[in-house]
Amino acid sequence: MRMVVKYAKQDRVKYISHLDLMRTLHRALRRAGIPVAFSQGYNPQPKVAFAPPLPVGMTSQGEYMDVMLASEMRPQEFCQGMNSVLPQGIAILKAVAIDESLPSLMSMIERALYCISLKAPGLCIEGALKDFLAQPDITITKSGKKGERLVNIRPMIHRLDIVGQEEGKVIMEAMLSAGSKESLNPEQMIRSFLEFAGIEGDSCCFADIHRLDMFLYRGNAWITPLELERG
Amino acid sequence: MDKSVLDEILRQVTKPVRYMGNEYNMVEKDPSKVLIRFAFAFPDVYEVGMSHLGMKILYHLMNEREDTYCERVFAPWTDMEQKMREKGLPLFALESKDPIAEFDFVGFTLQYEMCYTNVINMLDLARIPLRWWEREKNHPFIIAGGPCAYNVEPMADFFDLVVMGDGEEVINELLDVYRQWKMQGGTRQDFLVAAARIPGVYVPHFYDVEYDDDGTVRSVKPNREGIPSVIQKRVVRDLDRAYYPETMIVPYMDIVHDRVMLEVFRGCTRGCRFCQAGIIYRPVRERSVPRLMDLAEKLINNTGYEELSLSSLSTSDYSDLENLVKQLMERFAPQKVSFSLPSLRIDSFSRELIEEMIKVRKAGLTFAPEAGTQRLRDVINKGVTEEDLLNSVRQAFELGWDTVKLYLMIGLPTETQEDLEGIADLARKVKSCYLDVTGGQRAHRLRITVSVASFVPKPFTPFQWVAQDTIERLNQKLDFLKDKLRIKSVEFDWHDPRLSFLEAVFARGDRRLGKVLIKAWEMGCKFDGWAEHFKYHIWLKAFEDAGIDPGFYANRARDREEVLPWSHIDVGVTPSFLWREYQKALRGELTPDCRERCWGCGITRLEGGLCQ
Known part of the structure; x- marks a missing residue:
């Protein structure tokens, strides 16, 4: 039985790396006594896979993991069992059973929606944002395993709107590419925007970023992984 | 905040x-x-x-x-x-x-x-x-x-x-x-x-x-x-009745020992003469198999850990080890829990059991002969022979291991050139043992790490009176070994002798060193055990400013009559036993494991324990 599980990573655990979070969830699965299936071979591993990782320092209410179970279990039971053994700040929101033959979450998911709260006291950025997005190319330097390379991130920004303002903060929503094909870290995008707009910010404390959900394209529509629930 | x-x-x-x-x-x-x-x-x-x-x-x-x-x-x-x-x-x-x-x-x-x-x-x-x-x-x-x-x-x-x-x-x-x-x-x-x-x-x-x-x-x-x-010192009489947590904090990050730690016993009966832990944690007190099984059950369930280690100073000396490991395997293998047994003597274990254990995971193997010749191993009362070591290594190679680590010390009391050469000989013998077992089949996979530390005389050991080799002398010995250990498949690493020198100063130091510590800290010393932060020249400056000669603490032999700075502390084992052991060491005489017979170390004066 294959289950897709939606979970939240809240403020008090936002500094855990993806690797640490994976380990934490593996151990929670053991504590909860979930009948996770194991791989065969010399060093058996639990069959648990994850959606695109959340960068350290961000919070989320739309994280996903994909768990293969060795025996049937009611999704509700899974959620209850897990929530009673998780550290504070990590919460299972929902689980659904999906078709075992579906590809991995990592390969299916293509977009993620973020809420970005930008600390920009007294600044009017609407105009700058419009000009920023009007550029045909937005080139940033990405550093990866093969060293630094230039990337045009404009095609990875599917939507970037100001949705509200409150005391010294601008609230934005961004739909960005995420997944194994291409992926854009919202922090890098914001950095690029601030540079474009000539706004000087404390280089590392300029924004609170929260992931709202992740999406995949299926049957002519963008759906969340939970909507893969088998009929 | x-x-x-x-x-x-x-x-x-x-x-x-x-x-x-x-x-x-x-x-x-x-x-x-x-x-x-x-x-x-x-x-x-x-x-x-x-x-x-x-x-x-x-x-x-x-x-x-x-x-x-x-x-x-x-x-x-x-x-x-x-x-x-x-x-x-x-x-x-x-x-x-x-x-x-x-x-x-x-x-x-x-x-x-x-x-x-x-x-x-x-x-x-x-x-x-x-x-x-x-x-x-x-x-x-x-x-x-x-x-x-x-x-x-x-x-x-x-x-x-x-x-x-x-x-x-x-x-x-x-x-x-x-x-x-x-x-x-x-x-x-x-x-x-x-x-x-x-x-x-x-x-x-x-x-x-x-x-x-x-x-x-x-x-x-x-x-x-x-x-x-x-x-x-205080001693817990009965480890079975002593408090042991039934839960442990599960860190997010990968820590050094990231597993359930089950303390099977406290203390050690071997009596290695350089080892402080072997003296200060006496007497040996064991937990029973039922108590350990009960704790293991609770700890695994409460933590979700996928690994459990049996910890002690010398786990293979646990009196019912085979039974304990069997029971643990039976109980936890279906849950894919793996086991690690640090400080294990592979020779004391049945081969089936090892084969069973490595099914779950094969960790690196470490052996600690401590010294390069039998004579010197007798001096330090390390009851291991070359034959023991080579037998264990052979078994490990037969079971498929390709990497082993050998722990050794330089600067031990009475050490000669021959003992240093013995270290290189040992590495060579381990290598030929591998080639023998594998018939040269997977020779490129072999890695023998020879890890050498400089001996640090510690208080409450039979060597608490001896002088540590100077840094210059230790460096000469290391240079000699670096040369001798230029052997294919053998890696040589060593502990910085300057750090060992400071360890020796503070291990046997007195109250006057407080002002050195303050001065060193004021000049920026911290995380001294981390190579990237160790600032030896600042330490030397701190000693100089305080008007204290560190060599007085590290490189000076004490006589029997000297009042040691820790003479008002009683760890159970008496100074007269330690002195006797020191004299036996100089004569190369062994003191067998004290489970065989009591050698009168003095610990029986304290309450409880296995020692009667």
């Missing part, structure tokens, strides 16, 4: 998870509802400190008490420290994030001499006055325990009191006395006087040290009424 300042800092430092707390099984209490707040302080980074079993035991033990909230604090890494100082954030406990300066106790565990500057740095970062005489009514009591607490003299200025021996019982007695004192009201001295009546509690400044003209200690005497002239 201003949480937004912390939040801002955490975005800017490496491994912020070190400072975050909130791990599964962390104890949460309302600090306003307890009488005693205790900060358990480990003077190294989180991932080192969280691997320490003693902390796990005492943390949960203290938190069993309704009147006490024990929290944790570690040494912040230098980037974090810098940010904290910039933003004016004092050292805080992970659980509540409250400054530890507001606590009742800050209790340091001293595992290693080279953590002393970190203790000082943590006190400073906490804004707690460094020396005991500078602290006032509103300051916490700064206390210490752990192996280095047995000769805590170099740190005597900094601690209000020190606990000798197993902490499980003393800590509750200490907290009870504190509770009474806090409710009645009184001076700091009132509490210390009351605490000093608890057996195993040592208040350094209740003792005066006098020195002779030649710089040696003349006497150590209590300076007030009702204080014992000798402090005897």
Whole structure:
């Protein structure tokens, strides 16, 4: 039985790396006594896979993991069992059973929606944002395993709107590419925007970023992984 | 504390998870509802400190008490420290994030001499006055325990009191006395006087040290009424009945020992003459198989750990090991729990059992012959022969291992050139054993690591009287070995002799070294055990400024009559036994395992234990 599980990573655990979070969830699965299936071979591993990782320092209410179970279990039971053994700040929101033959979450998911709260006291950025997005190319330097390379991130920004303002903060929503094909870290995008707009910010404390959900394209529509629930 | 300042800092430092707390099984209490707040302080980074079993035991033990909230604090890494100082954030406990300066106790565990500057740095970062005489009514009591607490003299200025021996019982007695004192009201001295009546509690400044003209200690005497002239360490009588946590904090980050630790026994009967742990943790006390099975069950279920280690000083000496491992395998293998047995002697194990165990995971193998020749191994009473070692290595190769690590020491008493050559010979023999077993089949996969440390004479060992080799001499020996060990498939690594030299100074130091520690810390020494932070030239400057010759402590042989700075501490094993062992060492005579017969080490004077 294959289950897709939606979970939240809240403020008090936002500094855990993806690797640490994976380990934490593996151990929670053991504590909860979930009948996770194991791989065969010399060093058996639990069959648990994850959606695109959340960068350290961000919070989320739309994280996903994909768990293969060795025996049937009611999704509700899974959620209850897990929530009673998780550290504070990590919460299972929902689980659904999906078709075992579906590809991995990592390969299916293509977009993620973020809420970005930008600390920009007294600044009017609407105009700058419009000009920023009007550029045909937005080139940033990405550093990866093969060293630094230039990337045009404009095609990875599917939507970037100001949705509200409150005391010294601008609230934005961004739909960005995420997944194994291409992926854009919202922090890098914001950095690029601030540079474009000539706004000087404390280089590392300029924004609170929260992931709202992740999406995949299926049957002519963008759906969340939970909507893969088998009929 | 201003949480937004912390939040801002955490975005800017490496491994912020070190400072975050909130791990599964962390104890949460309302600090306003307890009488005693205790900060358990480990003077190294989180991932080192969280691997320490003693902390796990005492943390949960203290938190069993309704009147006490024990929290944790570690040494912040230098980037974090810098940010904290910039933003004016004092050292805080992970659980509540409250400054530890507001606590009742800050209790340091001293595992290693080279953590002393970190203790000082943590006190400073906490804004707690460094020396005991500078602290006032509103300051916490700064206390210490752990192996280095047995000769805590170099740190005597900094601690209000020190606990000798197993902490499980003393800590509750200490907290009870504190509770009474806090409710009645009184001076700091009132509490210390009351605490000093608890057996195993040592208040350094209740003792005066006098020195002779030649710089040696003349006497150590209590300076007030009702204080014992000798402090005897405390021993937990029955480990089965002693407290052991049924749950452990599960860190997010990968710590050094990231697994359930099951302490199978405490103490060691082997009597290696260089080994301090083998003396100070006497007598041997074992946990029974049923008790261990019960604890394993609870700990695995409560933590979700996928690995369990059987810990002790010499796990293969557990009297019912085969049975224990069998039962553990039967019970936990279906759950895919793997086992690690550090300090295992592979020869004492049935081959089927090893084969069974490596099905779950094959960890690296480490052997510790300690010395290169049989003569020298006899001197140090390491009851291992070359044949033992080669048999074990052969078995390991037959079972498919390709990498082994050999631990050895240089600078041991009576060492000659021949003993050094023996180290290289041993590496060569291990290599030919591999080629023999594999028929040269997978020769490219072989890796033998020869890891060499310089011998550090420690207090409370038969070698507590000997002179350490000078750094120059140790470097010559290392150079010789580097040359001799240019062998394909053999890697050579070594511990910095300058660090071993300082370890030797502080291990056998006296109170006069306190001012050296302060000077070194003032000039920026911290994390001295971390190669990237070790600043030897600054240490030398600190000794010079303090007018102290470090060689006096490290490179000087003591005679039998000398009053050692730790002579007022009784660890159970008597100085006369240690001296006898030293003399036997010089004659190359062995003292077999004391399970075979009693050698009269003196530990039976203390309560309980296997020793009758």
